[in-house]
Amino acid sequence: NAGVTQTPKFRILKIGQSMTLQCAQDMNHNYMYWYRQDPGMGLKLIYYSVGAGITDKGEVPNGYNVSRSTTEDFPLRLELAAPSQTSVYFCASSPHLIAGVGEQFFGPGTRLTVL
Amino acid sequence: QKEVEQDPGPLSVPEGAIVSLNCTYSNSAFQYFMWYRQYSRKGPELLMYTYSSGNKEDGRFTAQVDKSSKYISLFIRDSQPSDSATYLCAMTWGGGFKTIFGAGTRLFVKA
Numbered sequence: 430n431a432g433v434t435q436t437p438k439f440r441i442l443k444i445g446q447s448m449t450l451q452c453a454q455d456m457n458h459n460y461m462y463w464y465r466q467d468p469g470m471g472l473k474l475i476y477y478s479v480g481a482g483i484t485d486k487g488e489v490p491n492g493y494n495v496s497r498s499t500t501e502d503f504p505l506r507l508e509l510a511a512p513s514q515t516s517v518y519f520c521a522s523s524p525h526l527i528a529g530v531g532e533q534f535f536g537p538g539t540r541l542t543v544l
Numbered sequence: 545q546k547e548v549e550q551d552p553g554p555l556s557v558p559e560g561a562i563v564s565l566n567c568t569y570s571n572s573a574f575q576y577f578m579w580y581r582q583y584s585r586k587g588p589e590l591l592m593y594t595y596s597s598g599n600k601e602d603g604r605f606t607a608q609v610d611k612s613s614k615y616i617s618l619f620i621r622d623s624q625p626s627d628s629a630t631y632l633c634a635m636t637w638g639g640g641f642k643t644i645f646g647a648g649t650r651l652f653v654k655a
Contacts, residue, residue, distance in 0.1 A: 469552055470647060471644075471645035471646055472645040474642060474643070488642070532590035534589075537585075538585070
């Protein structure tokens with residue numbers, strides 16, 4: 430199993446550009462999440478999904494969109510990139526609800542810089 | 545006030561030392577408490593989790609939860625250079641998808 434994979438590893442965007450961060454998992458997990466990690470701030474939940482076709486907002490959804498057409502894939506779309514979106518983005522998946530048993534499996538992250 | 549407070553460190557200890565990592569929190573509704581380890585330029589990985597108050601031991605690692613004080617700890621015995629990483633505490637409550645993470649404590653174990 431490859432686990433959770435993310436592409437690209439690094440990206441530099443100009444203000445106003447758009448891009449899609451890709452995330453895929455091969456563990457047949459129902460639950461998937463997108464986080465951003467800023468220095469000294471911990472991980473913040475952007476969006477999550479409980480299954481194909483079902484997504485919902487987390488703590489910091491503004492400026493982002495997601496879709497979940499298959500169990501395996503959960504792409505994150507940035508429209509009109511802003512410097513405030515400079516961060517490290519982590520995708521995670523889980524076989525269970527966070528609350529309760531089970532753990533989140535994280536991908537290696539995408540480092541995004543918006544200039 | 546942040547929901548979860550964690551000293552960012554860095555914490556530097558010699559090999560073999562006992563390490564104590566701590567978090568405080570403000571929301572008494574939290575029931576599940578986790579510790580994640582994150583190596584440089586990698587994603588976090590779950591180290592331990594506990595439900596409600598008490599201790600849990602796994603090899604060299606012990607997690608403690610004191611809900612009355614809203615305080616959780618991770619102890620690492622006989623620390624090794626391979627334990628050098630950032631340790632994130634995390635917590636959540638039943639029925640939701642929202643996990644609150646601490647900012648992480650950077651630990652360096654010197655050989």
